[in-house]
Each structure stands twice: as structure tokens, then as C-alpha cells.
Amino acid sequence: MRERLGLKKKRWVIVLDTRKCIDCKACVVACKAENGVPIGQFRNWINGETGGDYPRLFASFEPEQCHHCERPSCVRVCPTGASYRRSDGLVLVDADDCIGCGYCIIACPYNARYFNRETRVVDKCTMCAHRVDEGKLPACVETCPTKVRVFGDLEDPKGAPRTLLSTHRYEVKKKQTGNDPHLFYLL
């Protein structure tokens, strides 16, 4: 009943199946186009790692962005309350209240925030909240050609994120900082 009325709490997350990532960077480009991210600055990126001795080699690619933590240290340190966490789990910045002190940029263990050169305030991944609120997918998820990214509501028992996390082993990054990150990497 609560679900049908839309009263049930949502928790938007992205689950990443990084073995499918081919480092095409379409997600990075889509994000910049969608959100008007200034040249040279990024809301998401791909960590590439290569290694081994010829001919036994490996290459791995891991997309990363804001982890939309449950206990975000960036929100805790913000002096004006411009950084906040929405009830659906999205960690956002109110650009009108941000004074650009940079404390949150330093407090984020993932270096997911940046100082926007054009607006002169702090900026970050919003998980495309403006699209999500219209029922659309985040730009990076929609564009990914190899379907690395799975977006959905973690609170939905039959949803894709819950299903994937129930049937796979997964990890989150740097959980020792106590931020309780919610960007899930399938192993």
C-alpha cells in the first residue's frame, strides 16, 4: 500500500560491474554534456590499472564518482549546511548557500568534489537528481554501452540493485573512513 502511494522511502544507488568496463569514457562525456561541467573538471572518472610481465598482462577499469555515502563526511564539515543529504540518499550541494570554503573537498575521502571554476562554488555528482526526479536514468547510466552501471532503488526488494547485491559478492571503497559509501562494485 505504502509502495503504491509512493510513500515508501527510496535509496538511489549505482551498482558497478567493472569487468564490463572498456574505458570508453562515454559516461564521463555524457556527464559533462548533461551537467555542463567545465573543461578540465570532472564529476566522474575511470581508474585504470595495467600490470604484469609480457606476455602475461592485465588491464582493469573502475569507474568512480561520488559514493553518495550514508554518513558523508563532506556534509558533516560543511559550515553553512549547503552540502546536504536528501532523504533518498543523494548527497547534493545547494549552490546558493555554498560559500566556496573548500572544506568538503578536503573532507571527501574519494576526492569526488571539485571547485567549479565557473560558478566559484563546490560542485559534484548529483546522480543526475534532476533526471531521476523525472523518472529518467542518470546520464552516465543511460549512455554506458557495455551496461557496467546499474541504477535503482536499493530499498526495492525486487529491484535490480538489490538482486545484484544479493547474488554477487561486492565491495565498497575505503569503508574504514566510516562514511558508509553506497557505490557498489561487484567482484
Add this chain to the structure above:
Amino acid sequence: MDHIHWGLLIVSYLFLGGISAGLFFISGLATYLQETGSPIYPRIARVGAMLAPWPISLGSLLLVFDLGRWYRFYKLFTTFTWHSPMSIGAWFLLLFTVVALAYFWAWLPGDLVARAAASVPRRLRFLRILDWPGREGLRRRLAAVGFPLSLGVGIYTGVLLGAVQSRPFWNTNLVAQIFLFSALSTGCATAILALCLGGTALDSRGARLLYGVDISLILLEFFLVVPYVIHGELSPLAAQQALRLILGGPFTFAFWGLFVGLGLLAPLLLELWEIRPLLLDRGEFHASRILAAVTALLVIFGGFVLRYVFVFAGQMTSFE
């Protein structure tokens, strides 16, 4: 993605805020130490009171201009966020500056205020209230109110860094105390320097107070810096890696040579040498203005280097 977001402006602000906190602290202490109703150290109390409001005011200006949108700084004072060290610190900063200015006014020489009040034009004659005769009676009360605020300003600069759990170089429970004692010590040194530049050498009682306090503070800093390094080495890997920055890394010389060597050890030895006659009751106390000024400059320099190393090194560390 690792960038330095807080640079020299923030370093300078932390340094200047610390000096003001220390100046107020030592001046308040001198105001409180009385014998038969009058202060034993009126010169120290006055010089601290005259100087205390200004470094922090300059520092606050630097802080405001470090903001992405400086004219929004007022938002710090339309909100109070109890879980943000910066919000708590901004309020400490504001209250401390107000009290320090009032304390400055209470310590202004009487004849100066009287002359200034007499020359005020008729239209601004409400300003003559500044020549209020009860002014001097407020000194002790303002010192009492300002003590906790000065300690708050002194320690908050360290809490600001220490409370960030994503930067292992900062995230220990010792950084705040190192910053506090360094702040008080640099303030003490600034008072010594000002007295030296003022033209007269320290008398033996004044020297005993200022040097005694400064020696205690420097020793306390040693008791914090050494455990900071040892404890860091015995901490999880991220803390050990962070310490590499001062143990063989780019900040090794700045930390050990400039801060610990020139900023702590050298002034400690010089100050002990200076008050040796007072400690041992042997020999003659002859205050050397040049030696006192050099010692004070070393302490102040060390305080700046400490903040420089911590602000920059801290931002370069993170969890792997």
C-alpha cells in the same frame, strides 16, 4: 585528483589567529596576576591587549578572500552547524575578536582616550562615551570572558584539520593540542618581541613570567610532537604512509630542521640560557634585547612552519 585546495592564505590565517589567541591569553594572565590590588605585570598585560585584536582581524580578511565567493561569508553567521568545526570556529572567531577589541579599549592609556574624546567633533559626540571612567574596572572581567574564547580560537585551528577523517596526517587526537600550545607560544613570543622593539629590555620579573610560560609551552609541544610521530608509526598503514611525508618525504627538513630544530629546540635553549640566573639564583640577570628578539622571532617562525607543513602535507595524504 589530488590537489591542494587550502594554500598560503589558510596557513597565514591559522598562524595569525594563533598569535592573537596567545597574545590575549598571556595578557589576560598578566591582568589576573595581582599583588595588593594592582597587576604585577602591567606592561605585559598592556602590550598583549594592544596587539591581540589585530593579527586575527587580518587573518579573518585573508580567510574571507580565500572563499570562492567572498561576499557570502555572512552565511557563516546566519547559521550554526554544531557538527562542523568550521562553523564552531567562525563563531569563536567572531566572539573572540569582539571581546579582544573591548579588551583593547579597556587597556588604552587614559590620557590618550581623554584627548581623543575631547577632540571629537560635536556631531559625533556620542563617541565620548568611549572615555567612560569605569573602563579600567572591566579589564579583569573581559580577560575572564576572553580566556575560554582565546583557548577556543587556539585549539579550533587544530580541530579544523584533526576532525577530517579522510586525511590520516591530520586525523589524530594530538594535532589540536599541538596547534593550541603553538598558538599560545607564538603569542607569548610576539609579546616578547613587542616589548623588545618598544625600546626597553624585560625586567627580571617580566622575563620570568614570559620565558617561564613560553618554556612550559615549548616543552608541552615536545610532549605532543614526539608521541605524534611514534603513535603514527604504530598506527594503521595509512597513518604510517602519511608520516613518510615528514620522515624522508618532501617536508622532512621543514618539519625537523625548521620547526623542531629552529622553532622549538633553539628558542628553548636560548630561553633557558636567558633565565638561568633566575632559575639557579646565581649570576646576574642581564636582559639582552637582541637575544630576546631573536628568540621570539625563532618561535614565531617555527609556528608558521608548523602550520605550513600541516596544511600542505595533510592535503597530500589519503587512504589507499
